[in-house]
Amino acid sequence: MLSPKSTEIVRATLPAVGGAIGEITPRFYDRLFAAHPQLRRDLFNRGNQASGAQQQALAGAIAAFATALVEHPDVRPDAMLARIAHKHASLGVSREQYPVVQEHLFAAIAEVLGEAVTPEVAAAWDEVYWLMANALIALEARLYERAGALHGATWRSYRVLARHRETADVVTFVVRPCEGRPVPAARPGQYVSVQVTLPDGARQIRQYSLSGHPEDALQFSVKRVAGDPAGEVSNHLHDHVAVDDTLLVSHPFGDVALDDGDGPLLLVSAGIGCTPMTAMLSHLAATGSTRRVVAVHADRSEATHAFRAELSQLTGKLPDASAHVWYEHPEGPWPAERTGRADLTRLDVPAGATAYLCGPLPFLRAARAQLLEAGVAAADIHYEVFGPDLWLGAEG
Structure with a gap:
């Protein structure tokens, strides 16, 4: 929990920091890589650095965490922290790297905001940083312990x-x-x-x-x-x-994993987002699950649809499963109502369903909105996105 004094300072300065975070994060990475070039070479995704996606994701995470601290001081944003911790653990991030990040992040903040960063402001944001960092360090330590990978040796x-x-x-x-x-x-x-x-x-x-x-x-x-x-x-x-x-x-990690309940499931994917859904279907078939399963996939065409045959085979092995596929440009005869973008409003969504989503961000946004409209609880909609999570903290 953020101290009362720091809470007021962070609340007052959040608009300024949030407004400048898009400028702060590129300068942070410039400083970090200048001092530690091996991090750009051997840890960070150079493609995401070049596209700016990593900078956007970091900015979103910092802003979301600080906002959560001042708006909901008694609730830690564990879902957001768990997602970051799993990604860090899969990379072998160690606790010794957090002071390095703090040094260059705060130098970038001071450079961008100048005299507005008084000692009191710096101390308040330092408290925000270490609340987030120490929570991540603890989560990552537990993940490493469960994986038998001490000190990040994954x-x-x-x-x-x-x-x-x-x-x-x-x-x-x-x-x-x-x-x-x-x-x-x-x-x-x-x-x-x-x-x-x-x-x-x-x-x-x-x-x-x-x-x-x-x-x-x-x-x-x-x-x-x-x-x-x-x-x-x-x-x-x-x-x-x-x-x-x-x-x-690395050891397998990831916070979006199939639950062990017996309630109905919605597995919704687009493009290469079918991979975790195929693993879930394979597990359900191998364990003889009797859960109701509604599998949805969207792709450009039959030729680009990876695991097309497996989708049919695996749902066919489950006693209460159905598959619904949309193609934007089908190559042969294909139902008109399944041509174009996936439309989940056409489905009979089972009551009490847990949904797992994976695909590009525009697809995830549309699918989530349709599921919410269909009555699926927000807490029961889980998503995985490939690359930096630009949705982090923003899905409500």
């Missing part, structure tokens, strides 16, 4: 057992720990981080959702990212990683 060597092409731009990798290590436990919906060494020597890291339920192995699927900047790691994995190669893979 990386293990895995051998590639198989690779399967799902579509022209999606490849699935099946991997097993080297040296006879046991396969770590994973919950359906979680992801792993994968680290590769690129031609310039950078060791870049990306997260990929687990996309299946293989025996004694982990399975993740990678979509090739085109454009400018193109996906450094996705292209490297597609072009250079073969069966019997070795990859560095």
Whole structure:
């Protein structure tokens, strides 16, 4: 809980800090990388830095956390903190890195706001930072303990057992720990981080959702990212990683995972967002679940729909499951009511359903709004987004 004095100072200065946060975060990263260039090379996603997505995500998290402290002083925003903690744990972030971030973040704040940052203002925002940092450190420590990865040592060597092409731009990798290590436990919906060494020597890291339920192995699927900047790691994995190669893979993490209840489920995805949903369906089928399941997927066409056959097969194995697919540009005969963008208002949404969403942010916003309109409780709608979470703290 923020102290009363700091609460008043933060409330008074939040508009100024919030208004400048878009300028503060780029300067913070410039300072951080100038002092510690290895962080840009080996920890942070260079593509997200180039696009500005990482800066936007950090700005949103800081503003959301500070706002929560002053508007709801007795409630810690645990959902937001859990999401960040899982991502940090998958990267191997350590508690020793938090003072480094504080140093360069506060230097950037002082540089942008100048004389407005009095000693009292600096002390109040320092309290905000350490409330957030210490909460994350504690959450991450528990995640590392459960994973058996002391002090952030989450990386293990895995051998590639198989690779399967799902579509022209999606490849699935099946991997097993080297040296006879046991396969770590994973919950359906979680992801792993994968680290590769690129031609310039950078060791870049990306997260990929687990996309299946293989025996004694982990399975993740990678979509090739085109454009400018193109996906450094996705292209490297597609072009250079073969069966019997070795990859560095983290323990599975992720706060959006299938619950163990018996209530109805809505699994809603678009594009490569089908990967965690495929893992959830695979788990439900493997465990003989009798839950009612409504699976929804939206894609450009049949050719771009990864795990198209698995969606039909897995829902067919469940006694009370249905699949509903929309294609924007179907390649053959396709129902008109399932052509275009997914429209969840056309579905019979079961009462008391828990929803899991994964896909691009515009899709998530539209799907969530339609589910709320259909009566699904906000607390029962969980989402996963690939890359920096620009929605963090903003979904209400």
